[in-house]
Amino acid sequence: MYHQMFDGADAAQNIAEDGQEPRTHSSGALCCGTFGELLQGQLPAGSFPGDSHFLVTMPIALFARAHFTPIPGTRSVTVYPSHKLKSKQLAENLVSALGASGGILLLQSELPEGKGLASSSADLVAAARSIARCFKRRIRTSLIEKLMAEIEPSDGVMYPGVVAYQQRGCRLLSFLGQMPPLAIVGIDEGGTVETVDYDQRRGEISASQRAEYHELLDRARTAIPHGDTVTIGKIGTASALLHQERAPKEHLNSMLKASEATDALGVIIAHSGTMSGILLDRMTADFPWKLRSVLAHVSGFNDSPKIFLTM
Incomplete structure (x- = not known):
């Protein structure tokens, strides 16, 4: 099973120590979808910090795949298919946070759009993973969640296994297991x-x-x-x-x-x-x-x- 490599970096480590853009290479990554939610609703006020709406994921063996190729000297990201504007927004915000170059982001998904299988969240996570791998960075999951929360509610598919997740604030409640x-x-x-x-x-x-x-x-x-x-x-x-x-x-x-x-x-x-x-x-x-x-x-x-x- 493929898991992301977001965790483990201090924010300062997101930029090369010498101030120069790190050595890069074209890189691919993927993220699974989820069949709707095993459970989704709202908890009593005060149950957890933040928004009381939550869900529990149901990960399935269908995937979104992303492949990022950097283009030195540019800050914009060109996305194919071109209608994947949410992925474009996340990719450009992420390379900006990294102090890295933009490039070309190719997306391919087994998840149909608009059906409740986390197609959009899987695109976003796969895009973030491919950029992180391209620039050989370990990036805090919290940074990815922050960038995703600016775009839309998320399904928690950036985490392995089953999780309880606050989809509006893009925050993990707890790991529930496999x-x-x-x-x-x-x-x-x-x-x-x-x-x-x-x-x-x-x-x-x-x-x-x-x-x-x-x-x-x-x-x-x-x-x-x-x-x-x-x-x-x-x-x-x-x-x-x-x-x-x-x-x-x-x-x-x-x-x-x-x-x-x-x-x-x-x-x-x-x-x-x-x-x-x-x-x-x-x-x-x-x-x-x-x-x-x-x-x-x-x-x-x-x-x-x-x-x-x-x-």
Whole structure:
């Protein structure tokens, strides 16, 4: 598994000691996406410093890749595809913070845009990683989070494993461990969701529901490191049902029925996206049968279900 090399540098180390730009080379990097969120909501006031909105990631084996080639003497960054303006903004801000040159940033992603799979966050993290590797720097994760927070809410995919994360402020709450090997049979309800627009429209959550989210987060803190797939499935289902009151998924009831009919673990959704999925434990003896059964049920109301693997 690939992890970033942001941590471990003092801010002063971000600039070459002799004041000259460091030796550079063209360099590539990648970042995984996340299938929506296992859990997303709002905690009771005062639970943690800063904003009370949070999420828990569900890392999947789909990736954004970035390749940065420096061009000495320039401070601008040219990005391909050209519509990746958020990546351009982060790249230019990062090379400026490093006192380094701009260049050309090539992006390629397996993550569809606007679906809730962290495509934008993965682009940004992959871009930052490629620039850091190009200039052979170890950069504080906090610097990357600061630059990302200036652009949009983030999904916490800069960290390895599963994390609880404050997406608005781009701050880590805690590491929760490694997700056990799961498969997700996912469907797309169509359309796209822009992260910034969604976040601005989202209202506050009632005190009683905040208490429910706090309890679910506590359960996740225990279930994930212990590989308790049954509880993980229940957490995902509970979060999807709580969110249904605010942003309904058209096929959530059908997905719930398919999950129950096949004895799957439960459901998971992209809270700020268009995806929903059914969770399966890949390590059980009956996984092949359950996978075929879930696909058969889902194909009854969606003609293109896809399989995603956790990591």
